[in-house]
Amino acid sequence: MKLNLRVWRQRGADAPGAMATYEVDNISADMSFLEMLDTLNEELILRGEDPVAFDHDCREGICGACSLVINGDAHGPERTTTCQLHMRSFADGDTIDIEPWRASAFPVIKDLVVDRSAFDRIIQAGGYISAPTGAAPEAHAAPVPKPDADFAFEHAECIGCGACVAACPNGSAMLFTSAKVNHLNVLPQGAPERETRVLDMVATMDAEGFGGCTLTGECATACPKGIPLPSIAAMNRQWLRANRKVRR
Amino acid sequence: MALATRTDNGSAVRKPPPKRSFWGSTVGKKVVMAVSGLLMLGYLVAHVMGNLKVFFGPAEFNEYGHWLRTMGAPVLHQEWALWIVRVVLLAAVVAHAVSAYQLSKRDIKARPKKYVHQRKRASYATRTMRWGGIIVALFIVWHILDLTTLTVNENAQPGRPYENVVATFSTWYGNVIYITAMLAIGLHIRHGFWSAAQTLGVGSASRDRALKAIANGLALVLTAGFIAVPVAVMTGVVS
Known part of the structure; x- marks a missing residue:
């Protein structure tokens, strides 16, 4: 499928940011949301542009690294982490807004990455x-x-x-x-x-x-x-x- | 989970936790809001019961009005009990407003940048807590000038509350101001009572439905009870 992305781009913590528009094509419904962003970044790198920075790690929904506000919802439309969100939750031709977490306690470091x-x-x-060091205590003790x-x-x-x-x-x-x-x-x-x-x-x-x-x-x-x-x-x-x- | 962290502000160095404080904490301020709110809610319950005596005619309603001044006698002097209630209520309003102002200021500062992609968040009652509170506060000022000091009430007669109520609700603006404020109070109670229960630690998964039902019930009964009086005057049931 083909998608229009509007992504928050910000060069650094103190730089001003703005939404930038990108088009991505040949997105499979079975891709995860992060794989879709990987596809976008490959294209950006080939064009010699700065790839979109975003946090990710385990990509299996257990580490808590991914952090995107997708169409105004933290982690997007499904009740799961962004890495476990699949493109089948979107339709061909959709415009998707991608923004970083917004809170003054979570300042933006770059693009979609916050501290x-x-x-x-x-x-x-x-x-x-407070646990005593040494061998693990007997499990039934407490x-x-x-x-x-x-x-x-x-x-x-x-x-x-x-x-x-x-x-x-x-x-x-x-x-x-x-x-x-x-x-x-x-x-x-x-x-x-x-x-x-x-x-x-x-x-x-x-x-x-x-x-x-x-x-x-x-x-x-x-x-x-x-x-x-x-x-x-x-x-x-x-x-x-x-x-x-x-x-x- | 923080992957990238700031390196320029010494965040890697472990600092001792900040000073513990009751009033300095957001939770402490919320507790003050909850307790003062519940106090005012208790007053409203007594208030609406008094108001509904208007349906039993001028003699009984005016007698009730005079009793409010001699309440507590002979232990307390004339109007002493009334003044104690007024002072406690004023303290509750001030505590409620000050904590609401400080918390709101903090909340707005904590989310300085809005999302580009906006969507409707939370219920209507929840979203209107701040403006609703301001509307109710302004109403209280008008309400005291109207029916306590009788300053803005044309055709008012001191010592005759029944006639003054009828006079107020015989004007279109009296009805509009009153009914708007009562709807605002209803919405405020709907979210406020349930929130107070959460803040005071009474809320839990098993009690949630009961607490929401009590909140909705209180909001509905109080709003309907208060609005019944202007409606009765408008329809001629009370005159």
Whole structure:
């Protein structure tokens, strides 16, 4: 199929950017969205032009590297990552708008690549557990009730792609932060830092310049891993509890 | 997952987490909004019940109006209870507005660049929270000048609330302002009540449907209850 692409081009972090129009032909419906962009980049390189920069890594939907807003939707029209989006979701002759994640906490580095290291700093603030080094402990030493294990696993699915921030009209990172807090706070392994984790991760989230949550629900709709919106309420519950328990 | 990172601002160096604070946090400000909002919502429930007494005639409604001033007697002096309610409500309005202003400012700053490809986001009630809040705030000013101080109410008679209500809703602008504001309040409550539950950590997947039903029910009952009075005056049921 033949497609018209309108792609955000920006030479560097401080350079002004604009949408540029490209035409790509001979696109197979079985190609992934990123393979379609690879096709475009091959043509651009042959023509001696600068290829479009975009983040990608595993291309199997588990690393969270790909990050494109396609026709106004983070990761495009299907509920999956951009790398797992296939061209069969589009029709011949379509015009597709491709933009980077937009949030002041995620500055554009080049074209469609943004700096998501703010997420790393939120993780550094508390997204870990205190574990003794040495041999792995016996698996049955710390019993975990099944509902807690399921809850933890549901939140552990977050791959930190940042689609929640990109979709949120306030550029808020509440869904990401809540996934990480809930994942560890519900487990006995995460118990020693239960209060400091949520307080420090929320404080870092705010310091990184993410917006506040207005419960629009756009984040949970965009999330390729299906982190549910009530996660945010669960983190708020943890945050209020920590405020009662911890002296500053 | 961050592949490329900034190297010029020392982001590779691990910094201690920023200071923990309640009011300085977006979550803390939301908690203040939720608590002050619920306080005002509780007041609205009492308010609408009082309003509906208008259907039992001028004698009963005016008696209720006078009771509001002697409420709490003989423990409290004349109008003391009323002033306590007013002070608490004013504090709630100020807390709600200040946190809304600070959070909105922050939210707009966090998303400075809009997407070229726009699409409709979130529900109508959610998208109109800010403008709806401003409309309701302006309405409260008008409402106090109209029916408390009687400044803008022509044909007003001090101490006769029933007659003043009829006078207000006998003007076209009185009806338009009031009904518009009540629709705005309904939408505001619809998203606000459910949001407050999430902010206070009450929300969960299993309670979500119940919370949404309560939010919609409250919004509907309050809006219908308030609008019933101008409609009754317009149709001559109350005169």
